[in-house]
Amino acid sequence: MPAMNMIQALNSALDNMLEKDPNVLIFGEDVGFFGGVFRVTDGLQKKHGLTRCFDAPIAEGGIVGAAIGMGAYGLRPVVEIQFADYIYPAYDQLVSEAARLRYRSAADFTAPMTIRSPYGGGIFGGNTHSQSVEALFTHVAGLKTVIPSNPYDAKGLLIASIEDDDPVLFLEPKRIYNGPFDGHHEKPVSPWAGHPMSDVPAEHYTVPLGKAHTLREGKDLTVLAYGVMVHVALAAAQDSGIDAEVIDLRTLVPVDIEAIEASVKKTGRCVIVHEATRTSGFGAELSALVQEACFYHLEAPIERVTGWDTPYPHAFEWDYFPGPERVAKAMRRVMEG
Amino acid sequence: MKNTQALSLHVPEPQTRPGDEPDFTRLQLPAAGSVERPGISTPALQMRELAYGLIRVLDEEGRAIGPWNPRVDPETLRRGLKAMLLTRAFDDRMYRAQRQGKTSFYMKCTGEEAVACAQALVLTQEDMCFPTYRQQGLLITRGYPLATMMNQIYSNASDPIKGRQLPVMYSSKAFGFFTISGNLGTQYPQAVGWAMASAYKGDDKIAAAWIGDGATAEGDFHSALTFASVYRAPVILNIVNNQWAISSYHGIAGGDQTTFAARGIGYGLPALRVDGNDFLAVYAATEWAAERARANLGATVLELYTYRAAQHSTSDDPARYRPAEEAGGWPLGDPVLRLAAHLIGLGEWSNEQHAAYQQEAIALVRAAGKEAEAIGTLGQSRPEAATMFEDVYKDMDWRLLRQKREAGF
Numbered sequence A: 001m002p003a004m005n006m007i008q009a010l011n012s013a014l015d016n017m018l019e020k021d022p023n024v025l026i027f028g029e030d031v032g033f034f035g036g037v038f039r040v041t042d043g044l045q046k047k048h049g050l051t052r053c054f055d056a057p058i059a060e061g062g063i064v065g066a067a068i069g070m071g072a073y074g075l076r077p078v079v080e081i082q083f084a085d086y087i088y089p090a091y092d093q094l095v096s097e098a099a100r101l102r103y104r105s106a107a108d109f110t111a112p113m114t115i116r117s118p119y120g121g122g123i124f125g126g127n128t129h130s131q132s133v134e135a136l137f138t139h140v141a142g143l144k145t146v147i148p149s150n151p152y153d154a155k156g157l158l159i160a161s162i163e164d165d166d167p168v169l170f171l172e173p174k175r176i177y178n179g180p181f182d183g184h185h186e187k188p189v190s191p192w193a194g195h196p197m198s199d200v201p202a203e204h205y206t207v208p209l210g211k212a213h214t215l216r217e218g219k220d221l222t223v224l225a226y227g228v229m230v231h232v233a234l235a236a237a238q239d240s241g242i243d244a245e246v247i248d249l250r251t252l253v254p255v256d257i258e259a260i261e262a263s264v265k266k267t268g269r270c271v272i273v274h275e276a277t278r279t280s281g282f283g284a285e286l287s288a289l290v291q292e293a294c295f296y297h298l299e300a301p302i303e304r305v306t307g308w309d310t311p312y313p314h315a316f317e318w319d320y321f322p323g324p325e326r327v328a329k330a331m332r333r334v335m336e337g
Numbered sequence B: 001m002k003n004t005q006a007l008s009l010h011v012p013e014p015q016t017r018p019g020d021e022p023d024f025t026r027l028q029l030p031a032a033g034s035v036e037r038p039g040i041s042t043p044a045l046q047m048r049e050l051a052y053g054l055i056r057v058l059d060e061e062g063r064a065i066g067p068w069n070p071r072v073d074p075e076t077l078r079r080g081l082k083a084m085l086l087t088r089a090f091d092d093r094m095y096r097a098q099r100q101g102k103t104s105f106y107m108k109c110t111g112e113e114a115v116a117c118a119q120a121l122v123l124t125q126e127d128m129c130f131p132t133y134r135q136q137g138l139l140i141t142r143g144y145p146l147a148t149m150m151n152q153i154y155s156n157a158s159d160p161i162k163g164r165q166l167p168v169m170y171s172s173k174a175f176g177f178f179t180i181s182g183n184l185g186t187q188y189p190q191a192v193g194w195a196m197a198s199a200y201k202g203d204d205k206i207a208a209a210w211i212g213d214g215a216t217a218e219g220d221f222h223s224a225l226t227f228a229s230v231y232r233a234p235v236i237l238n239i240v241n242n243q244w245a246i247s248s249y250h251g252i253a254g255g256d257q258t259t260f261a262a263r264g265i266g267y268g269l270p271a272l273r274v275d276g277n278d279f280l281a282v283y284a285a286t287e288w289a290a291e292r293a294r295a296n297l298g299a300t301v302l303e304l305y306t307y308r309a310a311q312h313s314t315s316d317d318p319a320r321y322r323p324a325e326e327a328g329g330w331p332l333g334d335p336v337l338r339l340a341a342h343l344i345g346l347g348e349w350s351n352e353q354h355a356a357y358q359q360e361a362i363a364l365v366r367a368a369g370k371e372a373e374a375i376g377t378l379g380q381s382r383p384e385a386a387t388m389f390e391d392v393y394k395d396m397d398w399r400l401l402r403q404k405r406e407a408g409f
Helices: A006-020 A044-048 A060-073 A088-098 A134-138 A151-163 A228-240 A257-267 A282-297 A314-320 A324-336 B044-051 B074-099 B113-122 B136-141 B146-154 B187-200 B219-230 B261-267 B279-294 B335-345 B351-375 B385-389 B398-406
Strands: A024-028 A053-055 A076-080 A114-119 A144-146 A168-173 A213-216 A221-225 A244-248 A251-253 A270-277 A303-307 B128-130 B207-212 B235-241 B271-275 B300-305
Touching (some): A006 A024, A060 B187, A060 B219, A088 B219, A114 A151, A134 A144, A134 A168, A134 A270, A144 A151, A221 A228, A221 A257, A221 A324, A228 A244, A228 A270, A244 A257, A257 A282, A270 A324, A303 A324, B044 B261, B044 B271, B074 B113, B074 B136, B074 B335, B074 B351, B113 B136, B113 B235, B113 B279, B128 B187, B136 B146, B146 B351, B187 B207, B187 B219, B187 B235, B219 B235, B219 B261, B235 B261, B235 B279, B261 B271, B279 B300, B335 B351
Parallel strands (some): A024 A053, A114 A168, A270 A303, B271 B300
Antiparallel strands (some): A144 A251, A213 A244
16 A cells, blocks of 8 residues: 555545545635645646636635535535634534534535644644634534544545535644654654555545544553644653553544543543643543543543643744643653542 | 824714604615616626616506516416415414414514515526525415424424424425524525535526625625625525614615625626515516526626515514604505506406405415414424434434433433
């Protein structure tokens, strides 16, 4: 199998779906001729034609609104919001419309659609190109939220999202588009090539939504993570020597409660890691779920390692980013608890 | 450079308020028949004046005159008149039902019936309508069962949308009526997207959307016009200018500076300003816009100039913000009476027939009411409560399954 980075894997997923289903079409800012600012749609317009992959006006509400109409007609649009930080003008269309059509019409109207958006920091993007927006959407009944952490999953999850009959927000951790960043920003960047999850089949396959992946089995404690933080958690486990079980959630809604419960009941300790700000972050939900399901198995308080409750500060990127040192420290505290 | 005078903030105010005599002197109403009718392929830039004029077909005597006369056969006009009368009878009954405590909320379209009823006759049932809450005339003209509308209004066991929406937020794919949102303007880009999809598939269906004068201020309105223009979407973009957005007059949405139709000009879209109380003018303009859409010429903006004669909703009291006599004095009259006068002038309708159909409409509504009330009014009957957990997603995930159990179902 060819080694693919995450951009190539996502491109391959879109290519497969354009090939397979004439009702799939792609639009968004700069995604057409140019192929997207991160190159995820590179070559798709040339290969599949102008109406299958085209540029959209800079109007995120219009992009999502139009996609809802297309979905209601019977298409399966895949739209790109260029940076997750730009998604707010589309919030009403996502929350009040895309997420509610099926319910409010008693399934008379539905709008299957996938909203792809690069998210997260670690690229010196400052406050408007680094945000982690997932909690604003995991709170919304009717939406699914998916976040891959590697090329193989990225392709399989994106295809599963496009084929899903409900609207899916597909957040792409852009810091790991080109390599598995573990938070050691002082070290040279490693590419995906050679990583086991970069073996990506060229043909169609799916990774099911709602299923977590245990990346590292361990007996000391459970780390719940997704996106970039999966790699940071693995590095922290290695750096600290703690035998951590690292679970890549992959889908936040619906989250894989069985995998979480089984692991925490086994280890009795839990650290939750995400890059987004802490207050009302998805970690709060995870912490509550673990407490509800595993309280009598817990040996120590649950810890959250997250971005600080500040906007994403440009010059203080690595002070903000919850890197492996912070994660390892939390793991040690939880082991001592 | 320093200002030579202090700045002052302008907050627009309507000319008249409760207690004042209504004043319509500022309205410029061109005579019926005076606006030219360009061919549908005329470039938008060459017909900009249409956004500032007012297409009117029926003159003061009820005659159809001028180039916009759609020359509709009398049978179709009678259908339209009956649909308007039926809509009015339905509104009256449901307004009273709310006052009697049979439902929580209702919205009438009194004075605006020509908008939806004429347009429903032009569009086919396969074309998708993206209405606001004031286009019940679309469903009624298309023959949607009145009792089913009432079931929705009563959220009873036969409510097709299972008690999930506020009264009047109907939904019917089979009748080309998109599920209504209470968040204003959201349907506008959705209609454009639906039309783009139809074009993408090489289909022959078009879309139509409605929005009020107030909601044209929403960002969704502007992105919809951008998308419609950029992708030449086969969609009719109706702005129902009924002068009032709850208590805010049209000037709060920018209506004092220019017409709402003129919004289309900046997007390079043909824009027609139409007497919305003139059934024939609404019919003709819609037909023109539909022909353009079907000929792959793209979107048209229609400003339907009308007046919201009733309250915004049953929760509203217009006497608190506008002169009580304003509705009755509206210079463009009543759409029902104007179309009736036209048909009577043609010898195709009579006062007796009119009175007889009014009674028939009341009887139809009463019969539907009996049917719906036999199932139950709000609170007396409702869908199975367990269904509230359905249709959040196609399949219920573990959270909903657990919560459904927790709720006792």
